[in-house]
Amino acid sequence: MFVWAIIQQYFPHNIRNFLDKHSQKLLTLFYPYIQITFNEFTGERFKRSEAYSAIETYLATTSAVQARRLKADVVKNTTQPLALSMDDHEEVSDDFNGVKVYWASGKNVHKSQSVSLYPNTDQEKRYYRLTFHKRHRSLVIGDYLNHVLKEGKEIKIKNRLRKLYTNNGSQWSHVVFEHPASFRTLAMDPVKKQEIIDDLTTFTKSEEFYNRIGRAWKRGYLLYGPPGTGKSTMIAAMANFLNYDIYDLELTAVKDNTELRRLLIETSSKSIIVIEDIDCSMDLTSHRKKDKKEEIPPLLPPAAATAAESEASKTSKVTLSGLLNFVDGLWSACGGDRIIVFTTNHVEKLDPALIRRGRMDKHIELSYCGFEAFRVLVRNYLYLEDHDLFGSIYRLLAETRMTPADVAENLMPKTSPADVEGCLRGLIGALEKLKEEESRKTVEKDFPAPATEKSDEMKEEKVIENGSNGKVL
Numbered sequence: 462m463f464v465w466a467i468i469q470q471y472f473p474h475n476i477r478n479f480l481d482k483h484s485q486k487l488l489t490l491f492y493p494y495i496q497i498t499f500n501e502f503t504g505e506r507f508k509r510s511e512a513y514s515a516i517e518t519y520l521a522t523t524s525a526v527q528a529r530r531l532k533a534d535v536v537k538n539t540t541q542p543l544a545l546s547m548d549d550h551e552e553v554s555d556d557f558n559g560v561k562v563y564w565a566s567g568k569n570v571h572k573s574q575s576v577s578l579y580p581n582t583d584q585e586k587r588y589y590r591l592t593f594h595k596r597h598r599s600l601v602i603g604d605y606l607n608h609v610l611k612e613g614k615e616i617k618i619k620n621r622l623r624k625l626y627t628n629n630g631s632q633w634s635h636v637v638f639e640h641p642a643s644f645r646t647l648a649m650d651p652v653k654k655q656e657i658i659d660d661l662t663t664f665t666k667s668e669e670f671y672n673r674i675g676r677a678w679k680r681g682y683l684l685y686g687p688p689g690t691g692k693s694t695m696i697a698a699m700a701n702f703l704n705y706d707i708y709d710l711e712l713t714a715v716k717d718n719t720e721l722r723r724l725l726i727e728t729s730s731k732s733i734i735v736i737e738d739i740d741c742s743m744d745l746t747s748h749r750k751k752d753k754k755e756e757i758p759p760l761l762p763p764a765a766a767t768a769a770e771s772e773a774s775k776t777s778k779v780t781l782s783g784l785l786n787f788v789d790g791l792w793s794a795c796g797g798d799r800i801i802v803f804t805t806n807h808v809e810k811l812d813p814a815l816i817r818r819g820r821m822d823k824h825i826e827l828s829y830c831g832f833e834a835f836r837v838l839v840r841n842y843l844y845l846e847d848h849d850l851f852g853s854i855y856r857l858l859a860e861t862r863m864t865p866a867d868v869a870e871n872l873m874p875k876t877s878p879a880d881v882e883g884c885l886r887g888l889i890g891a892l893e894k895l896k897e898e899e900s901r902k903t904v905e906k907d908f909p910a911p912a913t914e915k916s917d918e919m920k921e922e923k924v925i926e927n928g929s930n931g932k933v934l
């Protein structure tokens with residue numbers, strides 16, 4: 462420092478430059494560390510570098526533990542509104558496969574030359590500087606930096622507030638998505654549930670696989686089952702599990718295929734696109750027949766075929782072929798993973814073309830409440846693992862068809878603290894009532910009342926057959 466001060470004072474400018482340049486070179490010969498700088502703003506002044514912000518997120522946890530001076534910032538649209546990061550000129554270390562690296566934060570202040578309306582025109586340019594030993598060069602530049610950027614982005618996605626989009630005609634509008642459902646609270650057979658969780662996890666990690674086999678990175682799920690069996694709840698659980706946004710597409714509000722395509726192109730990656738009650742959204746079967754057999758003969762030239770199709774879409778809004786294109790993912794050339802979910806109460810009404818494998822990759826039936834599903838509900842609602850009354854409930858659930866929604870309703874505590882036994886007895890009562898109703902309905906179905914004068918006689922016969930006490934069936 463002393464020598465350098467003397468040089469600065471007594472040597473002319475060009476000699477100083479010469480010494481400066483060569484001393485740097487000399488230093489690098491003996492200094493075994495490599496440094497990489499990541500500036501906050503790259504290129505244009507106003508574009509914040511993605512790498513910088515990923516590093517900032519990645520280092521947040523380490524900084525909270527290691528740094529002595531931290532900065533706190535309020536961030537919008539995240540689940541953790543107060544973000545901590547290390548203050549300027551702090552340093553933290555990180556370990557990766559046994560290799561130690563150092564991250565330092567710093568800032569350069571540039572005096573602004575231009576005249577500005579704002580009082581403080583100095584530009585602060587922040588940066589992160591990574592320092593590591595040169596023998597780990599390839600590991601750090603390759604694997605480590607990839608790991609940092611990927612992890613940083615993932616944490617960001619995890620922390621952001623998720624959104625629920627709905628289409629009001631041709632426009633998406635959104636609210637914050639805050640549904641508390643999770644796979645833990647979803648009542649269904651545990652084996653089936655685990656299968657779905659595994660399927661989702663595999664899908665989200667398969668970007669490279671989908672690229673290699675040349676398929677759009679998307680997966681279709683068809684959820685079917687009677688009302689109140691948890692189809693909508695499962696979609697919310699999926700979104701919470703994956704940290705995806707939900708696009709709830711109201712097909713009846715979409716004017717035509719063009720509008721459908723536009724809405725879909727506007728969806729972001731890492732999202733679940735949902736069409737609820739697909740059988741009610743459009744008359745799928747008839748449109749397909751019309752499209753295929755009458756409107757567009759197979760040998761029609763393309764222009765004529767398009768004209769015929771547009772003629773069809775005028776009357777039919779969104780056509781099945783439009784919907785099939787959507788499911789096939791032609792529109793998703795913009796990349797990113799998307800999950801498509803259709804729900805229906807009547808799987809038998811759907812056109813086979815729509816639900817064939819490859820379009821809807823997984824068909825999931827959500828059905829009446831079994832004992833395993835009941836155990837999940839009773840754990841959620843009453844914090845109960847076991848009870849003497851479980852035996853009767855097990856038997857009654859096997860004999861009846863009660864939806865999880867109804868079971869849940871009966872388990873809802875009516876007092877505080879909850880009267881556990883009262884709730885279970887209430888459920889048993891409801892199950893017994895349902896059982897009676899179901900057996901009465903079965904009898905009615907097997908022996909329908911004839912609309913003739915003889916009906917009274919017939920009724921008596923049936924009563925005798927079923928050992929009932931002569932009440933009207």
Ligand SMILES: Nc1ncnc2c1ncn2[C@@H]1O[C@H](COP(=O)(O)OP(=O)(O)OP(=O)(O)O)[C@@H](O)[C@H]1O
Nearest residue numbers: 646647648687688689690691692693694865866869
């Ligand atoms: N499998 C389940 N696990 C946990 N809760 C459930 C389940 N099924 C239903 N419920 C409860 O019942 C309510 C209704 O369920 P949900 O809306 O998911 O049914 P659905 O199958 O979508 O019915 P619909 O066909 O009428 O749309 C939910 O708010 C939830 O509390």
Ligand SMILES: [Mg+2]
Nearest residue numbers: 692693694737
């Ligand atoms: Mg629903």
